[in-house]
Amino acid sequence: MAETAATLTEIRAGIDVLDRELVCLLARREALVRQAAPLKSDGQAVRAPDRVAQVIARVRTLASEAGADPDLIERIYRGMIQAFIDMETGEHHRRVGAENAVIARGVRAQVAERLSPSGLAEVGGA
Template identity: 75%
Template sequence: MEDTASALTEIRARIDELDGELVALLARREALVRQAAPLKGDDRAVRAPERVAQVVARVRVLASEAGADPDVIERIYRSMIQVFIDLEADQHRRRADA
């Protein structure tokens, strides 16, 4: 039982380290999304279904190449993309209200 607990503690520490890296990368992605938002003229440009499909197809390939489950990566990306779409849409609403 001690070895299992020790192994789990080590795995969790490594996950925590990766979380720090992921959050930093997501912050960089968010900054780019915020830069792109004012360049988009309407809701269709914000939602950009063709771009979403392109990104999802690309990350599925990257997932396979990295040894990850493409379905898991797709679900993560679709969720992340939706959150960023909501952020951009909110920026557009606030700009229109101003």
Template identity: 55%
Template sequence: MESLAEVRARIDGVDDELVRLLAERQRLVRAAAAFKADEQAVRAPDRVEQVVALARRRATAAGLAPEVAEAVWRSMIAAFIDLELEEHATERPPGRAGRRPM
């Protein structure tokens, strides 16, 4: 790398790709939400731990500090859970479980 500006430009490129990937993940999270009947299904603590453990293993294999991967994944998952819960609250009247109408 020739300069700080070049490094920053490459970081910006990586960030662009991360945003694109996060948008795709959000679409998939919303699709999965249609199959979840209640808040417990959205929170899915066992699934969260499974996803975090997998992220740590993948991070290690890719040369990323697993602690960094875990922190990022836990934050990302929490944000998507909040989004799902908000959507559940607005799309399903209280006491109505099951799939959302299409």
């Protein structure tokens, strides 16, 4: 039993090392996704179903070549991709909302100027 515990401890230590590497790689992937997000015009571009299918097909092949279970790797990737899509969608909504707020402020300023006494005099309203 002590040998099993030592082996399990060693295996877990190896998993911890891999987790550190995976998190660093995911952080790099997140940075790239964040760079791509502003280049996408709408929700359809964010979801990019053709790109998702392309990525899934590629990682399934890579999984097979690496001796991993392609179905398991696909499930992991689909979850990761969805998390990044959710992140990008939130970024897109914030960006569009900020752009709309700037436009609305400009429109309000124009309306206020036209409704001011000097603005009304210019258009013959006073």
